[in-house]
Amino acid sequence: MDHASELVLDAAQIDFVCGGVSISAASCRADGLPSLMRAVGCRVAADRRTLNVLLAATPGAGVLDDVRQSGAVAVVFSQPSTHRTLQIKGRDARVVPPEAGDAELAARYRDAFVDELRPLGYPEHVIRTVLGWPADDLVVLQFTAHALFVQTPGPRAGEALAEGGVGGGAGSAGSGGAR
Structure with a gap:
């Protein structure tokens, strides 16, 4: 999807990426060697x-x-239970x-992720x-959404996603996922 000026996340996508899902941020060096970090x-x-993806700066130094x-980044948001x-x-x-409140946001995210994984x-x-x-190690990776993709395992994995979906299964892209 190359029309970044038209790309806007919908409410279901925002709920999903801001919920208790696994968040991993990745980038790579000029020679293609990848770097990956779990976000908080x-x-x-x-x-x-x-x-605005929150990371611990020290372990996330490579990314x-x-x-x-x-300036390139790919962030994956995945709900372990589904x-x-x-x-x-x-x-x-x-x-x-x-920003003010980001440390509290990270703490709430951690609580939500615990709630997602505990039943598993x-x-x-x-x-x-x-x-x-450590609270003094928190940084923010800020970027404009340029492309969205379904990465849910199955026949649609890798499919570019327009507005209106959160990467559901074989059915509608918008099936479920909102918290």
Whole structure:
């Protein structure tokens, strides 16, 4: 999807990416070597096009360095209980300081992710450890949504997604997923 000026996230997509889903941010060096980091939250700006993905700077240094060099990022949002997955790519990513309230947003995200994974048998202390971060290490990866893709396993995986879907299964792209 190359018409970024027309790309706006709908309410279901925003609910999904800001909910208790697994969030991974990736970029790559100029030589193609990828970098990946688990994020600790997401907020979407009022324009519904700008995503703010929260990361711990120290373990996320590789992704952050790559983004500073290229501006390219791919963020995957996946609901473990259903495997529903949405990928959002950006070409203008930049690292910005957190806003007031971002640390609390990250804490709420961690609680929501614990609620998502606990019924699947994951111990709460493990989830909280994986998503732990020192408050002074929080940074924001900010970018404009340029392309959206269904990445839910199945026949539609990799399909470009227009407005109106959250990466559902074989049926409608908008099936389920809103929290």
